[in-house]
Amino acid sequence: MVNFVAVIPVKGLIWCAQGETGLDMLMQYLLIMLLLLFVVSMFLSLTRRRAEAFAKAVRTVTVLRCENCDYKEEREFQVGDYVFKRIGECIKCKGGLYISMIYGVPEKPS
Amino acid sequence: MVIAIFSGIWQLLPQPGGDYATYLITYVLTFVLFVLIWMFLGQRYQLYMWLREAEKATFRLEAMAKKSREILVSTIREVGKPNSDPFDEVNKFMDFFVIEPVERDPFGVLKRLEHLLDVEREKFKDVVAKIAPKASNEDRANLEALFAATHAVNYIYKVVRHYTILGKKTKSMLVIMQIVYNIPLIMKMAEAYFNALDPFAKGKPIGDSVGPLVAAKLMKGYPCKGVGDEMVVAEVPFEGRLLVVVKADGPGGRVGKPGEAVAKLAQQYKEKLKRIITVDAAVKMEGENSGQIAEGVGAAIGDPGPEKYKIEQVALELGVGLDAIIVKQGFDEALSVMRKEIADAAEKAVESVKKVVREKVVEGGVAIVAGIGNTVGVGNG
Numbered sequence: 079m080v081n082f083v084a085v086i087p088v089k090g091l092i093w094c095a096q097g098e099t100g101l102d103m104l105m106q107y108l109l110i111m112l113l114l115l116f117v118v119s120m121f122l123s124l125t126r127r128r129a130e131a132f133a134k135a136v137r138t139v140t141v142l143r144c145e146n147c148d149y150k151e152e153r154e155f156q157v158g159d160y161v162f163k164r165i166g167e168c169i170k171c172k173g174g175l176y177i178s179m180i181y182g183v184p185e186k187p188s
Numbered sequence: 189m190v191i192a193i194f195s196g197i198w199q200l201l202p203q204p205g206g207d208y209a210t211y212l213i214t215y216v217l218t219f220v221l222f223v224l225i226w227m228f229l230g231q232r233y234q235l236y237m238w239l240r241e242a243e244k245a246t247f248r249l250e251a252m253a254k255k256s257r258e259i260l261v262s263t264i265r266e267v268g269k270p271n272s273d274p275f276d277e278v279n280k281f282m283d284f285f286v287i288e289p290v291e292r293d294p295f296g297v298l299k300r301l302e303h304l305l306d307v308e309r310e311k312f313k314d315v316v317a318k319i320a321p322k323a324s325n326e327d328r329a330n331l332e333a334l335f336a337a338t339h340a341v342n343y344i345y346k347v348v349r350h351y352t353i354l355g356k357k358t359k360s361m362l363v364i365m366q367i368v369y370n371i372p373l374i375m376k377m378a379e380a381y382f383n384a385l386d387p388f389a390k391g392k393p394i395g396d397s398v399g400p401l402v403a404a405k406l407m408k409g410y411p412c413k414g415v416g417d418e419m420v421v422a423e424v425p426f427e428g429r430l431l432v433v434v435k436a437d438g439p440g441g442r443v444g445k446p447g448e449a450v451a452k453l454a455q456q457y458k459e460k461l462k463r464i465i466t467v468d469a470a471v472k473m474e475g476e477n478s479g480q481i482a483e484g485v486g487a488a489i490g491d492p493g494p495e496k497y498k499i500e501q502v503a504l505e506l507g508v509g510l511d512a513i514i515v516k517q518g519f520d521e522a523l524s525v526m527r528k529e530i531a532d533a534a535e536k537a538v539e540s541v542k543k544v545v546r547e548k549v550v551e552g553g554v555a556i557v558a559g560i561g562n563t564v565g566v567g568n569g
Contacts, residue, residue, distance in 0.1 A: 108218055108222070119233075119236075122240060133382060133383050133385065133386055134379075134383050134524065136383075136386075136524065136525050138392055138525055155390070155392060157390050157391065158391070159391075159392075159565075160391060160393075160438065160439035160565045160566060160567050161393060161401060161404065161439070161565060161566045161567055162404055162408060162566070162567035162568070162569050163439070163567055179531050180392060180393050180525075180526065180531070180565055181393075181525070181526050181527060181528040181530075181531040182392070182524065182525030182526060182527055182528075183528065184527075
């Protein structure tokens with residue numbers, strides 16, 4: 079294994095430096111592949127990334143509607159909101175205002 | 189082209205003045221060495237790469253399980269105002285399990301399964317009542333759902349960790365290959381449960397709430413009363429017919445026992461009952477659009493069996509047709525905050541229900557409409 083990892087690549091590099099034949103080029107390719115494999119393996123075994131957990135970023139929208147007129151309002155979700163919850167009075171006609179829809183919009187990563 | 193190929197081959201041949209013997213021996217030896225390396229180390233290298241993949245997934249799942257427990261504990265502290273630290277109790281509950289009933293003697297297996305599911309639900313309720321004594325009924329229902337989602341993330345983490353460690357210990361390609369090839373699907377499932385934590389903690393509707401949302405839209409403005417276990421019902425007149433609309437009691441994260449409620453109501457209205465219509469969220473196939481409505485026949489309900497059985501049984505007994513309306517969505521969407529396409533699809537599903545009623549129920553007849561799913565964030569209309 080030591081011979082494989084250390085001696086052959088060194089000898090190969092010396093040969094590559096000495097000549098310019100097609101065989102040298104082939105050797106060069108093989109050695110580069112070998113070294114790459116070695117470096118990648120070492121890199122993978124040395125790096126141990128700590129994983130982190132992130133929930134999907136979603137903006138939640140609450141849609142309010144009036145029971146009598148066409149008034150509609152959208153705002154950010156607040157804890158305690160639920161669909162068909164009565165919220166108060168419509169600012170246009172004083173009719174009952176209720177939550178007609180709650181939905182999530184995926185946020186684009188910044 | 190031909191010249192290029194031949195010049196390439198020519199390059200490989202020994203050139204005048206070169207040390208022919210040394211080159212040839214090195215050339216052959218290097219190839220032999222490579223072949224031997226791949227013969228003896230190739231599988232080990234593959235195993236190493238698979239183990240790395242499994243370890244990476246395990247680390248990620250570990251972080252998700254830890255974070256989900258933190259979310260659960262902080263929600264319990266916020267809404268339940270416990271007297272002692274709930275962390276130990278939560279950790280203890282993460283090892284909770286249910287043993288499925290024996291199926292070798294299938295007689296009465298659904299009743300035994302239903303009993304076990306009832307006991308399981310009772311256990312969840314007891315734990316939540318113990319660690320969040322000051323939480324409201326709706327918050328308790330949300331906490332139960334949050335517990336279930338956290339438990340699911342933790343269970344997935346433990347299964348993946350088990351196979352990863354087993355693969356490392358045994359160095360068996362068969363063991364490690366099974367988990368690695370399933371990792372993309374496993375991670376998708378874990379992420380779906382992880383993304384369900386926020387809606388359950390804050391009481392937001394999820395994709396699976398579309399069934400109860402359709403029912404709530406139909407029963408809006410009509411008084412509703414309790415029926416069976418955690419279910420509500422409203423009588424809704426519609427174009428000379430009567431719709432008996434049933435859903436889980438909202439807006440807490442409940443699924444109730446819709447089969448039991450439908451069976452009870454079917455017996456109650458059996459003289460005029462013409463149709464039982466179930467509305468539920470269903471997992472779409474890849475390539476299908478989220479929020480797509482499909483109509484079919486049968487009981488659209490994704491429970492382990494007992495509730496579905498009750499609906500089928502009462503329909504058969506009374507000779508009533510079963511219609512199913514599904515709102516298609518991805519598995520991850522069913523557990524995440526309800527997307528706009530799905531919220532919009534609820535209105536289309538209401539129209540589909542009305543269409544089925546017009547076509548199949550004569551004037552003066554009765555139809556039971558059941559909105560199946562978790563009613564988190566959806567009130568009773």
